[in-house]
Amino acid sequence: MRRLIRNLFLNLAGSVSRPKSGVHIINSHYVHNGILHVEKDKEAFRSFVKLLTKNCELIRIEIAVEMISSGEIVDKPYVAFTFDDGFEECYSVIAPVLEEYDCNAAFFxxxxxxxxxxxxxxxFHERIKVYNKKPMNWSQIATLLKRGHVIGSHTCDHLDMAQLTDAELEFQLQTNKETLESILDYKCDFFAWPYGQNSHFSELALKKTLKYHKYIFSSSDYKKYFSYLGKVINRRHIEPFWSKFHINFFLAVRKIK
Ligand SMILES: [Zn+2]
Structure with missing residues (x-):
């Protein structure tokens, strides 16, 4: 019942909402939560991207981060993309469609x-409550990097960082960064913590993460550009298959520092 009321509210509010001026970093995971059908899913993802271009300008994720970090004043809605968990559709569906729009994403x-x-x-699927998915392989991830996408760290195993000991945090952060950097031969500046809410990221986790990564991303507190005293950039969780009214409503936020 609560879900029904929430959906009704979002449909109503979303039908009159438009994305507000600002830099919106979207956090998604997949095109939809079912089994992958590459060509059909490309069509669906294209419609999502097209919907965003109606009211927003698409920008590369590095540009979005630069604009937010420098405090640039913007006079229209900009959207940049990030995808967590590294499912195969990042390679086969999402990246090729974003490239059609001369855009990229960060993949964590x-x-x-x-x-x-x-x-x-x-x-892994039990931990994240996602089924019917497969991971990308290293060759696909290396190809994404070569094609101008950003590869970020999401820790080795997708555990709740608020529950980890000092040594476990160190392991999850250092090993994932070193593995990505040695296999892909680049510098891993971007990090998004698993589950994305502040309740999954302790002060200790923040302190450790700052040693390894320049840019840290949450999936909460979206009304503000930053959390944790300016050390974390906030993203808005939106999945491409959600109702367009909900998406419009979620981006109709006048963002503050
Ligand atoms: Zn995740």
């Missing part, structure tokens, strides 16, 4: 999920 990768065996994949 858990290195132990990449090319993992079935047992590990099953555990």
């Amino acid at each position: 990768i858990n290195s132990n999920y990449v090319e993992a065996d079935d047992v590990y994949q099953k555990e």
Whole structure:
């Protein structure tokens, strides 16, 4: 019932909402939560991107981060993309469609999920409550990087960082960064913590993460550009298959520092 009321409210509010001026960084995971059908899903994802271009200018994620970090005043809505967890559709659907629009995304990768065996994949899917998905392989991730996308860290195993000890945090951060950097031969400046809410990121986790990464992203507190005293950039969680009214409503936010 609560869900129904929420949907009704969002449909109503969203039908009169338009994205507000500002730099909107979207956080998604996949095109939809079912089994992948590449050509059909490309069409669906294209419609989502097209919907955004109606009211927003698409920009590369590095530009969005630069605009937010420098405090640039903007007079229209800009949108940039990020995708967490590294599912295969990032390579086969999402990146090719964004490239049609001369745009890119940041993809946040858990290195132990990449090319993992079935047992590990099953555990990983249980942790994130997502099924019917497969990870990208290293060659696909390397190709995304070569094609101008950003590869960020999402820790090795997608655990709740607020629950980890000092040594476990160190391991999750350092090993994932080193693995990504040694396999892909680049510098990993971007980091998004698993689950994205502030309740999953302790002060200790923040302190440790700052040692390894220049840019840290949440998926909460979207009305503000920054959290944790300016050290974290906030993203808005939106999945491409959500109702366009909901998407418009979520981006109709006048963002503050
Ligand atoms: Zn995640």
